Amino acid sequence: MIRDPELINQLVDTIARFVRERLIPNEARLAEEDAVPPEILAEMKEMGLFGLSIPEEYGGLGLTMEEEALVAMEIGKTSPAFRSVFGTNNGIGAQGILIDGTDEQKAKYVPRLATGEILSSFCLTEPDSGSDAASLRTTAVRDGDHYILNGTKRYITNGPEADLFTVMARTDPNNKGAGGISAFIVEGNTLG
Ligand SMILES: Cc1cc2nc3c(=O)[nH]c(=O)nc-3n(C[C@H](O)[C@H](O)[C@H](O)COP(=O)(O)OP(=O)(O)OC[C@H]3O[C@@H](n4cnc5c(N)ncnc54)[C@H](O)[C@@H]3O)c2cc1C
Known part of the structure; x- marks a missing residue:
């Protein structure tokens, strides 16, 4: 659903210009340095890209699915690594907490x-x-007022840089399916 066509067109035009003038010219540098340049990251934050689909009550732009798709088509015209850095906050990084x-x-x-x-x-x-995600082996065992998590994850977008992790771990060893798994919010500075 498009709520305000004029407003979304303005946003899409702004993002298209950002892709053309700032992201595409920085693709080679991104590949060479294997990181999104810090000034580009700051511009992305300034533009509100980290909160595109986060509800307005939490400071995001609250885009609908259709509005977000229009934005995604513009962002898709450059290296996916640029989208990845803010896409996770909008999607799998925030949605579990929101839901x-x-x-x-x-x-x-x-x-x-x-x-x-x-x-x-x-x-x-x-x-x-x-x-077959429900076969995961990471365990979470309650120890007093906290849990001890043990296991190995891979292919985790933003893994080396993230401050906040939603970690899926098995809390019920007798349930080998999805029902035995819980999600934990783990802050990046947690010991271990
Ligand atoms: C760019 C990228 C980013 C990612 N980011 C994240 C992330 O942020 N967090 C996260 O948790 N994971 C992430 N992943 C991991 C992603 O979710 C997994 O790669 C995906 O679940 C597939 O698992 P796999 O790679 O082990 O392949 P496998 O499960 O081993 O599958 C290999 C192949 O076998 C096929 N296959 C599997 N099972 C069957 C079956 N029963 N019958 C027939 N065919 C089958 C699959 O279709 C596939 O072609 C990311 C992956 C990529 C590539």
């Missing part, structure tokens, strides 16, 4: 995801668990 988090978790993390102050990551895939 199933407590009000306290939403208030604590989502506004900072929307501005790009923190980078997020979604940790489901493991060396022996890809398409």
